[in-house]
Amino acid sequence: MNTRNSFSDEQLQAFVDDEIDIAERAEIMEAVRHDDELACRVCELLQIKDSVRLAYREPELPANPPASWKSGWWSGTPFRAAAAVLIFALGTVTGTALQMNTTDPLSHTGGKLASAAIANQELKRVVLHISTAESQRLDQALSDAEELLGSYKDRPEMVQLEVVANTEGLSLLRADTSPYPERIRRLAQQFNNVSFLACSRTIEKLRMRGIDVHLLPEARVIPGALEAIVDRMQEGWVYIRV
C-alpha cells in the first residue's frame, strides 16, 4: 500500500475533485483510514473546497455600484454590448452581415448610432433596456425615445418601443426617484406605441430591503426584465442597453 508520502498534492487535488479512476480512489481512501496525516491533508483540501463554495453561495446582487469602477466601466462596455446586440438584431432582420467595431468609443454617439441603425429597418421595434440610475444616461435614453417616436408620429404603426427598467434603472420609473416623470407622462400621453415596463424582481428585492416602491402611473409591471428582453430579441426586436 502507498504511504502518505506516495500521494502527491496533485493526486489528492484530483481525489477531492473526483478526477481519478475508481482503483486509485479506493487506494487513497484505504490509505486515509490508516494515516491521520494523510486524512488531514485530504480534509484540508475539502475544507478549502467547502470554503470557496460557502464564500460564493450567496453572492451579493447588484444594488449600488461603487463609484471606483462606475465611470470607466459604465461608459464603455454596455454601449459596446448594446451595439453588438443592435447589429445582431439588424443582421437578423435584414439578413445583412454587419461587423462590430469594438474599439470605437460609443459612449458619446450611442443615440445617433441607434437612430442610424434603426433607420435601416422597415418596421422599427425597439426594446430600450434601462439598467442605470445615471441621470445623464437616462436623459439620453429618453431623448432617443422622443426622437424615434417623434420622427414617426404620422406613421405610429411603423414603430413600437418598449422601455424596460430593472436593477438601478428602475429608479426611472419610481415615483419617488424618477428624474423625468413629466417627460415620461408626456411620452405616454402623446404616443400609444410606447410602453414603460418595470421588472417585478427588482421591485421585490427593493421591498425585501424595506424600500416601499411606488411606480409612476405610466409604468407596467412585468415578471422579469431579462426574460422579456430575450423574448423580444427572439422576435427580432432591436435591443439597446443604456
Next chain:
Amino acid sequence: MFNNTRLIRHELEQRRQMLYQLAYSWCHQPALADDLVQDTMVKALRNAKQLQNTKAVKAWLTRILANCWYDHLRSNRDLADIDNLSAETEPRTEDGNERQDIIDRVRKMIAQLPDGQRQVITLVDLAGFSYAEIGEILDIPIGTVMSRICRARKALKAALSEFDPRHDYARANIRRIK
C-alpha cells in the same frame, strides 16, 4: 439556428445563477458581474449558430463569460482595486460572526489570486466542471489546470490557516471520507 436559440435561451434561464456566481467570484463587483452575465446572454444569442455540440452548452456559455471577462480586463485593467473589496462584501454582524469572517477572507484571498488561478478554482469548485472541460473553456492544457488549482488551494490554505491555526476543522471532519 432556431433550435439552438431556444436551447440557449433555456440554458441561460437555468444557468443564470451559476454564471452570475462565477462572474462575481472573478470580479467581486455585483453590478459588473451582472453586466458580464448580460453581455454573455447577448453574445450567446448572437452566436447561437456557432454552438456545435448542444450537450456542451454549459461549457460554451462559460467560455463566452470568460471571454467577456478577458475583454473587460483588457480595457479596464487600471481600474482593478482589490483594496475596495472589503467595502463591497456583506456587512458583518455586530458580534462579527465566524462564518462571515471566513466568507470575507476567502473572497479577498480569491480576489488576490492571479486571474488564471482564480478562474480555474472557481470553475471547479463553484461550477463543478471537470479538468478537461476547464481546459477547453480556458483553452489551456489539463496539466496547467491542475497546477493552477494546486497553487490556488495552497494560497487559500495559507490564508485559512492564518485564520484558524489550530486546524481543528480538518481533524473534526475525518469521518466524512471514511
